[in-house]
Amino acid sequence: MKKLYIVLLITLGMLVGTSLAPTETSARPKHKISKGHKKHYKIKKLRNGKKQSVQESLNLLQNYLPEYYNITLLADAPEVTNFNLGSNYDQNSIFTDPILRKTLVENINDWLGTRYRHGGHSKAGVDCSNFTACIVESTLGIKFPGSPQGQLALFEPINNIDDMQFGDLIFFTGRNQRAKRVGHVGFYLGDGLFAHSSSGRGVIYTHINQGYYAERFRYGGRFIKSSWAGILTSEIKTN
DSSP states (O other), rough: OOHHHHHHHHHHHHHHHHHHHTTTTTOOOOOOOOOOHHHHHHHHHHHHOOOOOOHHHHHHHHHHHHHHHHHOOOOHHHHHTTTOOOTTSOTGGGGEEEEEHHHHHHHHHTTTTBBBOOOOOETTTEOHHHHHHHHHHHHOOOOSSSSSHHHTSSSSOOEEEEEEEGOEEEEEEOGGGGGOOOEEEEEEEEETTEEEEETTTTEEEEETTTHHHHEEEEEEEEOBBBHGGTTTTTTOOOO
């Protein structure tokens, strides 16, 4: 009788254990990522993944603006002078000077691959606005503010991205697009291509359609001869 009682207890325990054990239908389903989140994941992975190499940046320059890729290979000044900007180019820009155009691209290329560093101001690490400040200083010979807001304040804002041209500064919102506050800056070269110090990839060339940059565009800023030609060898107030 005692043995039968033990057998009954064991059998009952097995039955109860089976009913409580999780099955495929009762187990917690895996979290599914919506299509919108999948897109976000892909962009995030792209930003935080493998860093863009210097050669990849130069490939972008050659692909979108082969004339500016080639201009860096020209050593003879007369050849550079013959470079055609096109009839739509604003002749009030100081970058009508072919030597300045060549110098700008060469200086940007010299910084390619520099890692991003918040507050950095050298090739050991540089942030976006300090990168543009360094390029302005080395290309135009002037001191320049070290913040996007300070830089924007020096220009008459260009509101339409289609009006941007070679040599303009290009300003974006920060990652919070709703704030509309300028938080990122780079140098625009044309055909949607700009150079900047990306927080994820350092100093690179990027096309405006990559990531969220087209949505984040706020203003452009042009170096007009009448405003800047007289101070190319002087200093302006820095922030």
